[in-house]
Amino acid sequence: MAEAAIDMGLIIRNARVRDRKEPVDIAMEGTRIGAIGTNLDIRAATTIDAAGSLVLPGLFNLHFHADKCLLGEIMRPNVSGTLPEAIEITNDFKRNYDPAEVAGRATRALEAGIINGTTFFRLFADVGTIGGLRAARGLLLAREKLADYCRIEVVAFPQEGIIRDPGAAELMEEAIKEGCNIVGGLPWYEYSDEDARRHIDICFDIAKRHDLDIHMLVDDTDDANSRSLEYLALKTMRENFYGRVVASHCGAMAGYNDVYAAKIIDMVATAGITISVNAHINLVCSARMDREPKRRGIARVKELLARGVNVVTSQDDVNDPYYPFGKPDPLECASMISHVAQLTLPKEIEQVIDMITINSAKAARVNDYGLEPGKPADLVVLGAPTIHEALREQPPRSCVIKAGHEVARSTLTRTLLR
Numbered sequence: 564m565a566e567a568a569i570d571m572g573l574i575i576r577n578a579r580v581r582d583r584k585e586p587v588d589i590a591m592e593g594t595r596i597g598a599i600g601t602n603l604d605i606r607a608a609t610t611i612d613a614a615g616s617l618v619l620p621g622l623f624n625l626h627f628h629a630d631k632c633l634l635g636e637i638m639r640p641n642v643s644g645t646l647p648e649a650i651e652i653t654n655d656f657k658r659n660y661d662p663a664e665v666a667g668r669a670t671r672a673l674e675a676g677i678i679n680g681t682t683f684f685r686l687f688a689d690v691g692t693i694g695g696l697r698a699a700r701g702l703l704l705a706r707e708k709l710a711d712y713c714r715i716e717v718v719a720f721p722q723e724g725i726i727r728d729p730g731a732a733e734l735m736e737e738a739i740k741e742g743c744n745i746v747g748g749l750p751w752y753e754y755s756d757e758d759a760r761r762h763i764d765i766c767f768d769i770a771k772r773h774d775l776d777i778h779m780l781v782d783d784t785d786d787a788n789s790r791s792l793e794y795l796a797l798k799t800m801r802e803n804f805y806g807r808v809v810a811s812h813c814g815a816m817a818g819y820n821d822v823y824a825a826k827i828i829d830m831v832a833t834a835g836i837t838i839s840v841n842a843h844i845n846l847v848c849s850a851r852m853d854r855e856p857k858r859r860g861i862a863r864v865k866e867l868l869a870r871g872v873n874v875v876t877s878q879d880d881v882n883d884p885y886y887p888f889g890k891p892d893p894l895e896c897a898s899m900i901s902h903v904a905q906l907t908l909p910k911e912i913e914q915v916i917d918m919i920t921i922n923s924a925k926a927a928r929v930n931d932y933g934l935e936p937g938k939p940a941d942l943v944v945l946g947a948p949t950i951h952e953a954l955r956e957q958p959p960r961s962c963v964i965k966a967g968h969e970v971a972r973s974t975l976t977r978t979l980l981r
């Protein structure tokens with residue numbers, strides 16, 4: 564006698580997953596994945612036909628300045644295309660930020676990211692004496708608004724520095740009390756190496772006081788003398804913060820001599836620091852003063868991977884004074900790093916997909932992540948059968964599931980007329 568079919572809310576049929584050859588069905592049980600297998604005998608209220616597409620667990624964007632996103636619609640152009648001018652243009656807006664307006668812009672960009680399969684964002688809120696807590700309050704509002712669609716962390720980020728901006732450290736404390744849950748940092752932006760180290764010390768003091776993880780923007784300059792990553796790694800080890808620190812950019816590393824770079828990469832690996840590469844922005848903002856050959860302003864990705872460092876890739880900016888484009892789409896970030904770090908072999912394109920999935924989960928210390936029964940039902944139907952095809956075609960994501968519910972759907976019709 565055949566056993567009765569089990570009832571579940573939602574099932575995806577005819578899906579491909581990374582570690583199996585044959586198509587599978589994925590059934591959701593409440594907010595979790597209930598079962599994965601071939602031809603599951605399950606009745607579900609909703610059935611989604613993946614049509615042979617690859618399904619991944621929800622994608623990550625771990626470095627996104629959502630408070631500044633879409634300022635491009637209202638700002639004056641960045642005439643020099645440099646970071647300093649971008650910072651100056653943004654300051655004019657920040658003085659007049661209204662949290663509701665920030666939340667409105669952020670929500671629009673976040674919704675685009677969700678449609679592209681992002682179910683986890685780490686948003687950077689500028690916290691400092693120019694804008695006070697207005698950006699943070701805006702992003703906390705956006706987090707509340709989108710709670711059913713994605714998980715959001717908000718970083719208290721001192722965009723004007725901490726020593727350079729007296730009062731910023733106190734405002735970071737306030738931002739954390741209001742709900743920010745990651746400690747930001749920007750040590751390389753301080754006026755001296757000594758101040759950069761003090762900046763890092765202050766960030767660790769705040770992080771320890773509130774038991775929070777740290778995500779800093781580090782050595783985001785073409786100056787090979789910018790070496791705050793060295794002290795950050797040392798401090799991470801001394802404070803026993805192994806695995807709790809992310810360093811974004813680190814482009815100065817490209818200019819380090821090979822011996823020093825090897826030492827730093829070894830320290831980063833030992834400290835368990837994740838490196839976030841934000842290729843979009845660095846490709847357009849770095850090395851503006853170079854003639855030819857122009858540097859790329861990107862950390863030494865292949866050397867980091869070879870040493871076992873956790874590397875992620877993220878969309879830093881969406882149409883703001885720093886960067887005029889940005890969809891934002893983790894798959895586009897994966898494609899971008901594949902190009903800029905020359906990761907094109909079959910094993911390497913697996914690595915770039917890891918950067919927007921499991922490596923990011925590790926960086927954010929999300930332990931229950933992946934396509935397995937019992938894990939949260941956050942997933943994306945890519946719209947392509949393989950990683951290779953997904954990177955090549957960048958298809959619209961046919962479906963995005965958050966906590967067992969379909970939260971976004973996309974279709975694309977293209978016809979060559981004859």
Ligand SMILES: [Zn+2]
Pocket residue numbers: 626628780811879
């Ligand atoms: Zn950034």
